[in-house]
Amino acid sequence: MQTYKAPLRDMRFVLHELHADPGSEPLPGLEEITPDVADAILEEAAKFCTERLLPLNASGDAEGCRLENGVVRTPKGFPEAYAAFRAGGWTAMGSDPAYGGQGLPETINKLVEEMICSTNLSFGLYPGLSHGAYKAIAGHASEALKAAYLPKIVDGTWSGTMCLTEAHCGTDLGLLRTRAVPQDDGSYRITGSKIFISAGDHDLTENIVHLVLARLPDAPKGVKGISLFLVPKFLPAPDGTPGARNGVTCSALEHKMGIKASATCQLSFDDAVGWLVGEPHKGMRAMFTMMNSERLSVGIQGLGAGEAAYQGAVAYARERLQGRALSGAKRPDLAADPIIVHPDVRRMLMTIRAYNEGARALGGWVARSLDVMERHPDPAERRRAEDFSALMTPVVKALFTDLGFEAASIGLQVYGGHGFIRDHGMEQYVRDARISMIYEGTNGVQALDLVGRKLPAHAGRLLRGFFHPVLAFLDAALEDDALAPLALPVSKAFGALQLATAHIAQRGLKDPDEAGAAATDYLRLFGLVALGFMWVRAAKVAQAALADGTPERDFYEAKLATARFFIERILPQVAGLLAAIKSGKGAMMALDEAMF
Amino acid sequence: MSGIRKVAVIGAGVMGSGIAAHVANAGVPVLLMDIVPEGATDRNGLAAAAIARMLKTEPAAFMTPRAAKRVEACNVEDHLGRLAEVDWIIEVVIERLDAKRALYRRIDAVRRPGTAVSSNTSTIPLDALVDGMPESFRRDFLITHFFNPPRYMRLLELVTGPQTDPALAETVADFADRRLGKSVVRCKDRPGFIANRLGITWIQNAIAAADDLGVPVEEADAIMGRPFGIPKTGVFGLVDLVGLDLIPHTTASLRAALPPDDAFHDSYREMPLVSRLIAAGFTGRKGKGGFYRLNRTGGQKTKEAIDLASGAYRPARKADLPELKDAKGPRAVLDLPGRAGAYAWRVIGATLSYAAGLVGEASDDVAAIDEAMRLGYNWTWGPFELIDRIGGAYLADRLARDGRPVPPLLAGLDGRSFYRVENGRRQVLQPGGGYRDIVRPDGVLRLADIKLGREPLLTNGSAALWDIGDGVVCFEFTSQSNALDEQVMVLLGKTIKLVKDRYKALVVYNEGTNFSVGANLGLALFAANIAAWGEIEKLVHLGQQTYRQLKYAPFPVVSAPSGMALGGGCEILLHSDAVQAHAESYIGLVECGVGLVPAWGGCTEMLGRWQASGTLPKGPMPAVARVFETVSTATVAKSAEEARDLLFLRPDDGITMNRDRLLADAKARALSLVAGYAPPKPVPLTLPGSAGGLALRMAAEGFARRGIATKHDLVVSGELASVLSGGEADILDTLDEDAILELERDSFMRLVRTEATLDRFESVLETGRPVRN
Incomplete structure (x- = not known):
């Protein structure tokens, strides 16, 4: 049995305590979102996720999706759950009020997403993809397309997809072949095959709006010749309801390791009617504008899996009686001690806990910068926020999903053999979490994005938004007697990050393979320092609350202990990563291809 | 004649006045003469206007405004007699043989015997110029062909006739070399001499080939520029720069003067588009634009380029030729498949082949031809250096494959290069075969x-x-x-x-x-972005210490x-x-421009210099104010x-x-300086302290109120004021160099932490100039 209780206290900590900026004006459009309103939303979301989504998680995984007569059927209970989700207004959460949305900030949206991912990752992909399509249309489509499609997507009666991948091209979209031929009436006819399309077909909504990357007849080669098209499953009738069936069909469902309740489709476009979104040949640019938020969302999937695994593991470690504590029996009244008495079990639980809370804190920082980037009245502030989110996007995507998968695997390990069998649902978390390291840009590609694009951009300008505030905070923390023991190791790790950054900038400039060889280790090093920074900041808040005589002593003391665990037991990995980075590409590239 | 102490330039057009200005730059007085236009009130008006114009041209013709005072405006009606005052007369009048000859007769009547007379003609042979002149005149006559602008272009082509006095020619050449700073390339008396004859051939080929092969102008310039060591203006950009109208003019005169079997004629083409552009005032950058123009309609500047086929302007596009970047060296560019390679070969093949034909014709020395193209057209490699890079055999083979004549010089190369290094000496192939050392003149060390x-x-x-x-x-x-x-x-x-x-x-x-x-700056910005403050301060300190060691060595x-x-x-x-x-x-000390203060001792040294100069009023303030004025405005001499x-x-x-x-x-x-050398002694400085700093800051605020200084300028000049006035120094104290260096360092470190300074760094790196923030 999978269990879940939303970590609302920690969410409130991130939202109101850690990243609070007391005294500052609320961002335009967010004046109404008071802490009380935010808390109410989170509680409602927690309720919905626990009551409606969690019960469908294991059953949906067991049943999977089916392709029947060219139509995809989602598992039992999904259509009803989706109807309730829509009725609750959850599809409209992050959308513009002009199209019926609620205009909630990313800081709240991402916390809700985490709860959805913890309780039912497969379900979350349906509205998640719709929101991606919403952003592409809102950002780049004509007013007519926006008016026709956005209200329906926002209220959830229609859903969306993103159709990028083809059989021969995934990471390298420059190779894609799907064609779009202009018609006299301004529309286009789209022909080609797409694979791996999440929510490509299903029975949750009355219509599906596909956003398709394709080439125009005069397109230049490579990624500069790709345009974005809107292709609905049913062409809207004049009254706005779904009309004639368009030439797009699901030809097969992918058979896959996890997220089985999510319909991952192969789609055939056969002279399908579509409309251009944005400018010709600028399709990649349209995709990139929503990339930061999308990639953070995928990172959040990793966090969601980690949180679910943590809760499952803690429950089991408390009740599973086996052997005695090394230092002598702790529960002589029982046949054996619960396994939570063992240091190695503690190591596992503390590791997942430190990952999760650290990632929640870091995700909150990045989500906040997305809000500032969208809404701040000062263009200089917007640019800073844009720089920062561009820098942190690959870090949070790859780090959170790597850690999420590791956390799911550790959670399973706590169960021993009972984790490996299906009954407890732990192995599902491992299988479901695995995809988030792959899609929306593999984690290797994220690392290359970090060292190849984000580091060198504007002679390192994007780095400023991280390095300057972190150093300033740490320098001040070192002067604070209570905080200094935690700040000192993080300050040293930060020094290692500076060294690694300078090293890669210098070596990578002369030889791009050097940057490539360092990329993944560097991203992890960066991520660990970012988490370490979050933990010192969290510790500072906790120390202040305890000094103030907070009634929630347990919460804050746990915070401090977890901070200490991360800094003492996980952060030291930084030294090994730095050594690996400095060794260069030599050993990695030594073998001739034939010697493999 | 013993030396050149005064010069006259006749003809106050662009070239004449430019030459006069440059002679004045050398510290030599000049008479600048032109005709008296009918009904003129100021009879020296043409020359006077030219001097005034020269004071305003960009890039500046005069090295200092003082130099302009050495140029005296005169006219050929009233002052011809004054030619007796000068040692060298440079004729820069219209390129018409009759006009020149008439002028020479008038000059000859008044000049002192032995005074050098030279013409700046670009295409008329010397032989024709002196036809009918007395032998005494021919002995003193030569051609000195300057390039535009005369101050900056280092080439001077020098042509002597069979009767020119070698000693006189040597005196002029030596003056041009040492005083005017020119590289003198001796040419044979053939039309167009070296640089323009080859240069115009290249331009004609490049324009015609672009037209024939349908290569857009941006692409042509990208191919015909950097890959061949030619300035990035390529060919169309160059023509815009020098003026479209010059091309038909020089071409016509070369066509008239060169024999019919000269390969120059092969590259000649009627250019209706060019004629139409010139007629409509599109003469290049000096006019309304040329092959490129800035379209300012609609309140914004758009760079446009001409479509060679239709003759219409369209938005300029950056040449999309990734293959060009991947091609290693000029030969790889010639080998590129498609339009880029075809275009490169057609132009370069014809140009280098023509260059090979000029040996023995325009000069006997391939090194002279290379020098002329390097200095006259700013090519990185002269044609024969380029041939060495491409391979003489490759060039000969490819010409033969095209069914074109292979110049005997190339055919006879036999695997040799034009240049080689032998025993640490650079040698050049002589036309007769065999290499000779390249010997630099006395006083030239490279x-x-x-x-x-x-x-x-x-x-x-x-x-x-x-x-x-x-x-x-x-x-x-x-x-x-x-x-x-x-x-x-x-x-x-x-x-x-x-x-x-x-x-x-x-x-x-x-x-x-x-x-x-x-x-x-790139390293510094990256270091600042990752908050590597310790590293930055270490480098500031290292620079201070090293420069100090240098000073007291x-x-x-x-x-x-x-x-x-x-x-x-x-x-x-x-x-x-x-x-x-x-x-x-x-x-110049330009640190303030990028939001910093000079911190490798620049402030300290400038204070010392002005305090020791003895040209300022007494007290600590005048020197400080003087340095502040120069440094805060990032003045560059x-x-x-x-x-x-x-x-x-x-x-x-x-x-x-x-x-x-x-x-x-x-x-x-x-x-x-070696004999009896003693290093300088440190001189302590008396500085005005915070009161002086305040005065400087108030001056800066005045600039800000007038809109000359920006918000961050005030921050930067505030730091500079504090360094120069000695921080919190007491007016009775003296500060040693160490103390001021420390002030430099502290101010530098405060500024490098500001976002506005880093934004300036970034814009310098990305656009070449600091953002005004």
Whole structure:
């Protein structure tokens, strides 16, 4: 049995305590979102996720999706759950009020997403993809397309997809072949095959709006010749309801390791009617504008899996009686001690806990910068926020999903053999979490994005938004007697990050393979320092609350202990990563291809 | 004749007045004469207007406004007799034989015998010019062909006739070399001499081939520029720069003068588009635009390029030729498949083949032809150096495959190159076969030559040290763009130890386009972005210490800049015992422009110089105010002469007009300081303290109120004011150098932490100029 209780206290900590900026004006459009309103939303979301989504998680995984007569059927209970989700207004959460949305900030949206991912990752992909399509249309489509499609997507009666991948091209979209031929009436006819399309077909909504990357007849080669098209499953009738069936069909469902309740489709476009979104040949640019938020969302999937695994593991470690504590029996009244008495079990639980809370804190920082980037009245502030989110996007995507998968695997390990069998649902978390390291840009590609694009951009300008505030905070923390023991190791790790950054900038400039060889280790090093920074900041808040005589002593003391665990037991990995980075590409590239 | 002490230039057009201005730059008085237009009130009006125009041209024709006073406006009606005052008469009138000849007869009547007379004709043979003139005139006559603009273009083509007095020609050549700083290339008396004959052939081929092959102008310029060591203006950009109207003019005159079997005619093409553009006022950058233009309609500037087929302007597109970047070297470009390779081959093949035909025709010396193209057209490699890079056999084979004649010079190469290095000496192939050493004239020393035969004494990734003989060593920056970084400082430190033990003197010199534009800003910005403050401060400190060691080293140090010497590149001059500067040196402390203060001792040294100058009123404030004025505005001297006024150069620092003579002059200067050398003594400074700083800040705020200074300018000049006034110094105290260096460092570190300063760094790196924030 999978269990879940939303970590609302920690969410409130991130939202109101850690990243609070007391005294500052609320961002335009967010004046109404008071802490009380935010808390109410989170509680409602927690309720919905626990009551409606969690019960469908294991059953949906067991049943999977089916392709029947060219139509995809989602598992039992999904259509009803989706109807309730829509009725609750959850599809409209992050959308513009002009199209019926609620205009909630990313800081709240991402916390809700985490709860959805913890309780039912497969379900979350349906509205998640719709929101991606919403952003592409809102950002780049004509007013007519926006008016026709956005209200329906926002209220959830229609859903969306993103159709990028083809059989021969995934990471390298420059190779894609799907064609779009202009018609006299301004529309286009789209022909080609797409694979791996999440929510490509299903029975949750009355219509599906596909956003398709394709080439125009005069397109230049490579990624500069790709345009974005809107292709609905049913062409809207004049009254706005779904009309004639368009030439797009699901030809097969992918058979896959996890997220089985999510319909991952192969789609055939056969002279399908579509409309251009944005400018010709600028399709990649349209995709990139929503990339930061999308990639953070995928990172959040990793966090969601980690949180679910943590809760499952803690429950089991408390009740599973086996052997005695090394230092002598702790529960002589029982046949054996619960396994939570063992240091190695503690190591596992503390590791997942430190990952999760650290990632929640870091995700909150990045989500906040997305809000500032969208809404701040000062263009200089917007640019800073844009720089920062561009820098942190690959870090949070790859780090959170790597850690999420590791956390799911550790959670399973706590169960021993009972984790490996299906009954407890732990192995599902491992299988479901695995995809988030792959899609929306593999984690290797994220690392290359970090060292190849984000580091060198504007002679390192994007780095400023991280390095300057972190150093300033740490320098001040070192002067604070209570905080200094935690700040000192993080300050040293930060020094290692500076060294690694300078090293890669210098070596990578002369030889791009050097940057490539360092990329993944560097991203992890960066991520660990970012988490370490979050933990010192969290510790500072906790120390202040305890000094103030907070009634929630347990919460804050746990915070401090977890901070200490991360800094003492996980952060030291930084030294090994730095050594690996400095060794260069030599050993990695030594073998001739034939010697493999 | 014994020397040239005064010069006359007849003809006050663009070239004539430019030549006059440059003679004045050399410190020599000039009479500038033109006709008296009918009904003129000021009979010297044409020349006077030309002088006024010269004072405003960009790039500046005069090295200082003072130089303009050496040019006297006259006219040929009233003042022809004054030609007797001068030692050299330069005729720069209209390119019409009858007009020139008539003028020569008038000149001959009044000039002193033995006064050199030269024509700046670009295409008329000397033979024709002196036809019918007395032998006494022919003996004193020659052609001196300057390039536009005369101050900046280093080539002077010199043609003598069979009767020209060799001694007189030598006197003119020597004056042009040492005083005007020109590289004199002797040419045969053939139409167009060397540079224009080959240059115009190249331009004609390049335009015609673009037209035939349908190559857009941006693409043509991208191919015909950098890949072949030609300035990035390529061909269409160059024609826009020099003026479209010049092309048909020079072409017509070459067509008339060259024999019908000359290959020049093969490249000739009627250009209705060019004629139409000229007629409509599209004469290039001086007119409404040319092949490119800036369209300002609609309130914004759009760069447009012409479509060669339709003749209509369209938005300019960056040439999309990734294959060009991947091609390693000019031969790889010729081998490119498709339009790019075809275009490159057609133009370069024809041009180099024509160049080979010019040996024996325009000059017997391939090195002279190369020099003419390098200095007259700013090519990195002359045609024969280019052939060496491409391969003579490749060129000959490909010409033969195309069914085109292979010039005998190429056919006879037999696997040899035009240049080679033998026993550390550069040699050139002679037309008769066999190589000869390239011998530099007396007083010309090239580091490039020295480097051929030996290893550096010291070297690392950013600098090198060379033994240049007679106990003198030369410190060379070798980093990209000669940017100064930690490695430069480290090697300079090692150099100081080495020279102390084993050598007599040190020269700081290099042969880059610019001496140094200062510290490596990209590195600094990256370090600042990752908050590596400790590293940055370490480098500031290292630079201060190294420059101080240089200043107090027990041997003389002479720095010899050419081109830009900015920021840290200026500060090394300030710490040298003497500077021998190329006349075209542009020196300045520009740190405030990028939001910093000079911190490698620049503030300290400038204060010392002005306090010691003795030209200012008494008290600590005048020197401080003077330095503040220069440094806060990031003033850059526009010539070595102007750098004297700003005390970047001291009164006894030397100026060398000819770039090629700079190293030898610097070495001689260094040797002259060896006997009895004693390092300077530290001089404590009396500074006005915070009260003085306040006065400077108030002045800066005045600028801000008038809209001249920006918000961040005030922050920067506030820091500068605090450094220059000695921080919190008491007016009764004196501060030693260490104390001021510390102030420099502290201000620098405060500024480098500001976002506005980093934004300036970034915009300099990305756009070439600091953002005004």
